[in-house]
Amino acid sequence: MHSNRLIFALSLALIVGACVPVATYTDAEAPKRIKLDSSTAQFDLRFAPGSAALAPSEAARLQHLAASGAIGPSDRIIVAAAGSPALANQRVASVAAVLLHYGVVVNAAPIGQAPANHASIEVTRTLVTLPPCPNWSKPSNPDFGNQPSSNFGCATETNLGMMVANPSDLAGGLPAGAAAGHPAASAVGRYLTDKVVLPTANTALPIATQGAPGAETGNGTGTGGS
Secondary structure, rough: HHHHHHHHHHHHHHHHHOOOOOOOOOHHOOOOOOOEEEEEEEEEEOOOOOOOOOOOHHHEEEEEEEEHOOOOOOOOEEEEOOHHHHHHHHHHHHHHHHHHHHOOOOOEEEOOOOOOEEEEEEEEEEEOOOOOOOOOOOOOOOOOOOOOOOOOOOHHHHHHHOOOOHHHHHHOOOOOEEEEEEEHOOOHHHHOOOOOOOOOOOOOOEEEEOOOOOOOOOEEEEOOOO
């Protein structure tokens, strides 16, 4: 009698175990997350004692940094200037006025003690690498666990990486404050005066894409922003 009960219990355990989903595939086998790589550079500009105007040589150096791509519109730019609060604000405004011509928006925030009669520019650049999508690595059948497809979530992550204007915002948010009105006002002004500049091919995208429109055939990825 005891042996019959044991046999019945073992048989029941085998039947129940056969009904339990067997997880043979995990999301770790098909990661769908954008990758962020950030780097920071710092530049110093010199002002004449007591002056908020950039010297012609310093203004030319700042313009060269923006024109060469060392400082770009998708970078996070923080400027700190030495001097009294009023003078420091004027010096930050002088730097911002030069960079605004290149579509670069400046944020004023303390980034350490700037040397006397200097302004420190901290440039943070973030490169977004898109996930390997589409991803059909998970076998579709049989799926006894009824788990999501390995391609689930690919579109969301890819679209986010391609649409974000400033990739540094994905690494960390900006401090709360007033919005930058100059770029928006400049855009409206160009539109009203019929001076809209058509977009051109950008060879320094801050994202690594696959099969981007307009990309050369045979070149699977394009990286930029380094």
